[in-house]
Amino acid sequence: MKRVVSAKEAMTTKVLVSGPKTTVARAAKMMASRGVGSIVIVKGKTPVGILTERDVLMKVVSEDLKASKVLVVKVMSTPVMTITPDTDVSEVAKTMSKNRIRRLPVVSGGKLVGIITASDVTAISPELIEALSRPEEISKEEVEESVCESCGEVTADLYEVNGTWVCENCRDTAGE
Numbered sequence: 659m660k661r662v663v664s665a666k667e668a669m670t671t672k673v674l675v676s677g678p679k680t681t682v683a684r685a686a687k688m689m690a691s692r693g694v695g696s697i698v699i700v701k702g703k704t705p706v707g708i709l710t711e712r713d714v715l716m717k718v719v720s721e722d723l724k725a726s727k728v729l730v731v732k733v734m735s736t737p738v739m740t741i742t743p744d745t746d747v748s749e750v751a752k753t754m755s756k757n758r759i760r761r762l763p764v765v766s767g768g769k770l771v772g773i774i775t776a777s778d779v780t781a782i783s784p785e786l787i788e789a790l791s792r793p794e795e796i797s798k799e800e801v802e803e804s805v806c807e808s809c810g811e812v813t814a815d816l817y818e819v820n821g822t823w824v825c826e827n828c829r830d831t832a833g834e
Contacts (some may be wrong), residue, residue, distance in 0.1 A: 662710040665750055666743035668782040669764045669772035675700045678707070678731035682718050685709050696773075699734050703769040707734030708761065740824050743772070751779050760821050 665688040674697045676685055685697050689711070699707040709730045717733040718725050719798035740763045742748060754760060754776055764772035804816050 659663045663747045663782055664743060665741055665745045665747060665762075665764055665774050668747055668750075668778045669743070669774040670778065671772045673763070673770060673773045675770065676730065677701070678688055678729065678734075680712060680730050681726050682709070682723075682728045682730055682733060683725035684713055686725060696732075698738070698763050698770060698773065699736075700770060705738045705740060705765060705770050707731070707736035708763065709734045710761065710824055716767070738763060741774070742766060747774075747779050747783050750774055751776075751783075754779070819825045 674688060674692050676688065676697055676699060678699050678701065680699075689695065689697055689709075696708055696710045698705050699709060707730070713733050713735055714725070717723075718728055719829055739753070739757060739759065741753065743764055743766055745764075750762060753763065760776040762774050763770055766772055804814075804823065805812055806816065806828055807822045808824045808828040811825045811827070813825045815826060817826065817829045818824075819829055
């Protein structure tokens with residue numbers, strides 16, 4: 659009989675949080691000092707959003723906004739998707755994959771009690787790695803352009819060579 663592993667067993671209970679009126683610059687400094695990729699935005703103890711590295715990049719940096727002037731409430735991902743401590747990690751993995759997210763706040767009785775990441779899921783249940791990264795579900799049209807990790811060329815076609823994503827030219831020369 660397969661043992662069911664709950665989110666409670668895999669989650670982190672020390673969650674980085676801030677209020678909605680925190681600036682993006684302050685939130686980013688907090689994230690950097692803790693070495694984490696997200697901060698849960700709360701009102702009281704209830705999560706109202708989450709600010710991720712991606713939010714900062716896509717909504718602040720790419721728009722050339724001044725992070726010290728932008729409040730997290732303006733750029734956070736909301737509504738925030740949450741789970742309960744009793745949620746099976748296989749369901750957590752499915753939810754993350756389906757919604758293309760890597761972090762889920764864990765809520766009990768409306769209050770934040772933890773956070774679970776894709777890394778937490780795979781650490782406790784390595785067999786769920788496949789559920790978290792379904793390459794067959796990502797169509798080529800979804801990625802318009804990307805950057806070669808070898809030469810820096812911007813291209814629509816990248817190839818994985820020894821764990822590195824490279825353009826066609828670098829792929830051809832990788833074997834030399």
